[in-house]
Amino acid sequence: DEVDYRADNQYAGALKKKNEAVSEFAKSKTMKEQREYLPVFSVREELMTVIRDNKIVVIVGETGSGKTTQLTQYLLEDGYAKDGMIGCTQPRRVAAVSVAKRVSEELGCELGKQVGYSIRFEDCTSKEETKIKYMTDGVLLRESLLDAELNQYSAIVMDEAHERSLNTDVLFGILRKVAQKRRDIKIIITSATMNAERFSEFFGRVPTFTIPGRTFPVQQYFAKTIQDDYVDGAVKQALTIHLQNGPGDILIFMTGQEDIEATCFLIADRITKLENVPPILVLPIYSQLPSDIQAKIFEPSEHRKCIVATNIAETSLTLDGVKFVIDTGLCKLKVYNPKIGMDALQITPISQANANQRAGRAGRTGPGVCYRIYTDTVFRNELLENNIPEIQRTNLANVVLLLKSLNVDNLLEFDFMDPPPQDNILNSMYQLWILGALDNTGNLTEMGRKMVEFPLDPPLSKMLIMSEKFGCSQEMLTIVSMLSVPSIFFRPKGREQESDAAREKFYVPESDHLTYLHVYDQWKMHNYDQEWATKHFIHGKALKKVREVRSQLLDIMKTLKMDLNSSSGTDWDVVRKAICSGYFHNAAKIKGIGEYVNLRTGIPCVLHPASAIYGLGFTPDYVVYHELVMTSKEYMQCVTSVDPHWLAELGPMFFSVKQAYGNSMMKRDIEKEGVREMEREMQAEIVRRQTEQRM
Numbered sequence: 001d002e003v004d005y006r007a008d009n010q011y012a013g014a015l016k017k018k019n020e021a022v023s024e025f026a027k028s029k030t031m032k033e034q035r036e037y038l039p040v041f042s043v044r045e046e047l048m049t050v051i052r053d054n055k056i057v058v059i060v061g062e063t064g065s066g067k068t069t070q071l072t073q074y075l076l077e078d079g080y081a082k083d084g085m086i087g088c089t090q091p092r093r094v095a096a097v098s099v100a101k102r103v104s105e106e107l108g109c110e111l112g113k114q115v116g117y118s119i120r121f122e123d124c125t126s127k128e129e130t131k132i133k134y135m136t137d138g139v140l141l142r143e144s145l146l147d148a149e150l151n152q153y154s155a156i157v158m159d160e161a162h163e164r165s166l167n168t169d170v171l172f173g174i175l176r177k178v179a180q181k182r183r184d185i186k187i188i189i190t191s192a193t194m195n196a197e198r199f200s201e202f203f204g205r206v207p208t209f210t211i212p213g214r215t216f217p218v219q220q221y222f223a224k225t226i227q228d229d230y231v232d233g234a235v236k237q238a239l240t241i242h243l244q245n246g247p248g249d250i251l252i253f254m255t256g257q258e259d260i261e262a263t264c265f266l267i268a269d270r271i272t273k274l275e276n277v278p279p280i281l282v283l284p285i286y287s288q289l290p291s292d293i294q295a296k297i298f299e300p301s302e303h304r305k306c307i308v309a310t311n312i313a314e315t316s317l318t319l320d321g322v323k324f325v326i327d328t329g330l331c332k333l334k335v336y337n338p339k340i341g342m343d344a345l346q347i348t349p350i351s352q353a354n355a356n357q358r359a360g361r362a363g364r365t366g367p368g369v370c371y372r373i374y375t376d377t378v379f380r381n382e383l384l385e386n387n388i389p390e391i392q393r394t395n396l397a398n399v400v401l402l403l404k405s406l407n408v409d410n411l412l413e414f415d416f417m418d419p420p421p422q423d424n425i426l427n428s429m430y431q432l433w434i435l436g437a438l439d440n441t442g443n444l445t446e447m448g449r450k451m452v453e454f455p456l457d458p459p460l461s462k463m464l465i466m467s468e469k470f471g472c473s474q475e476m477l478t479i480v481s482m483l484s485v486p487s488i489f490f491r492p493k494g495r496e497q498e499s500d501a502a503r504e505k506f507y508v509p510e511s512d513h514l515t516y517l518h519v520y521d522q523w524k525m526h527n528y529d530q531e532w533a534t535k536h537f538i539h540g541k542a543l544k545k546v547r548e549v550r551s552q553l554l555d556i557m558k559t560l561k562m563d564l565n566s567s568s569g570t571d572w573d574v575v576r577k578a579i580c581s582g583y584f585h586n587a588a589k590i591k592g593i594g595e596y597v598n599l600r601t602g603i604p605c606v607l608h609p610a611s612a613i614y615g616l617g618f619t620p621d622y623v624v625y626h627e628l629v630m631t632s633k634e635y636m637q638c639v640t641s642v643d644p645h646w647l648a649e650l651g652p653m654f655f656s657v658k659q660a661y662g663n664s665m666m667k668r669d670i671e672k673e674g675v676r677e678m679e680r681e682m683q684a685e686i687v688r689r690q691t692e693q694r695m
């Protein structure tokens, strides 16, 4: 029996699949009825007239009014797919997949044929047949690299525009150009009921069509005192609702995977310890959850459902039957701090607009209740009115690379709806410069051109490209692919020790990256066997995904005529050196047991308790890390020990080696070059050149 993604069996006790022996006919009929019940259906004719008469239209409607699932179908039914596809972008992968699946069902066709989806590393469309294509905004952005006018598409729906995801914001600028060049395209921007006027204005005062809402009142309660533990607070609230209320599903907004899993476990656990309590179906939903498990949130259930979600359930996925919302007031965001030049995942308070969206989820099908785990005062005084668009708070390195290769030379002049702070652009350019992707004048280098080809973050592309020179591209392909999927190892409740022991057997003590490589190689040696993976507490499905990603990256390498070479499993140093070439800006120096400071910024950070590095028996003087995760402390995630000489060799703009005692066998130390001055000079140079270009 398979121990796989936890949700599969952990909550299995509560999962009772109803045997729905519904005939095809009856099913399609209810589908049709469901479609016709949606608010957008009642205004279909007016809406399609506005679309016919205008190239660009903004459509606003409450979550659940049918924008995402219906618009593409209306366009198809009205003949807009005759000379091209109808594309629909989503900021989130989960939504792209789930909605494509739903629409293929509504149209009664197989997913991947007439209706398909495309997300990074996963293309489920058919060249000949696909008419409706759901995709992430990142995928469409990449497609614009190959075809700047997006000629494959006759219509593009930019969905969830209110989310203001980084890629959507960049696409706005690109689509505005496309609209100027192409007469035969329809562009539809859809938004929940926030910020819609901004979109209309940006695209040149285009018409805005509002779908009349059908919402019910939601009663709202705040916590009386500030709670220290929001997971515990939410769990208690969920149990109270379950014990004291009649039917209606519960939706809990949590921060991310870890908190969601803990919440699900605690609810299920406490319910089983109570007597005479009706069963409850506890379901997690977050972006990295495999799609078959995600689909369970939409399945009908005879018991109360309690869905524990990230902010994906705010607007991207519409859940019917939710009557109670529990809002922690938090979400997990990637936040870029331009002062230190780093991205970090951070648990952050949501905005008031998000909080209202969350509450609204309780009033879709009838009156509802929203319980907030934070106080009224916090809501009024500490939450921002609106959330800050991603473009203003994340690392723009990838965007800069993409735009540079689209020949947008002067980023400070690109059509951004809300231009990112100049600091962010400059810092991202600076990061690309230190990686060798931009030259001193801010133009793409050979390295930069190669990097654009890979759908990876710049440091990962750099590692892969450098590994060819170091003679270990086979190994690096695996490592980079392993970093592109979430959690390889699983740690089921109650079997922690057993799974930790299994994990430790794979440890390569110098490096978490090499540990990943080792896991993959072992799996390969066992003929890519899923059972082998499960037995070793490894997600078989995740490894399968790694294998797919690897083969796609391999194809790109082949197209670029890059050498496939291998250090043949004996020389790990070259692999570590190649890792260092992409991550020398994330270098840290030891300060205490397991405690480090970032070499550039002096910010303290610690090894993650699950790091293989602890297997060395001592902690190495210098390490580089993949990313920093801020929770109670700043944890370095995925760490490799490095030789300080490599840092000096690969990141000469930052580091030089100082021979402290004149004896290289003795303590070596590394000196910071005038990094800050360097940064400032480089930025001044970029500003000077950009201004020159403008004049």
Ligand code: ADP
Binding pocket: 038, 061, 062, 063, 064, 065, 066, 067, 068, 069, 070, 098, 099, 101, 102, 298, 315, 316, 317, 318, 319, 320
């Ligand atoms: P909007 O985009 O306006 O928020 P949607 O088109 O997403 O609205 O949702 C319309 C309806 O389709 C909702 O009632 C929702 O429950 C249903 N729906 C959407 N996705 C799925 C799915 N994957 N499975 C079942 N029903 C779905």
Ligand code: MG
Binding pocket: 064, 067, 068, 069, 159, 160, 315, 316
């Ligand atoms: Mg939608």
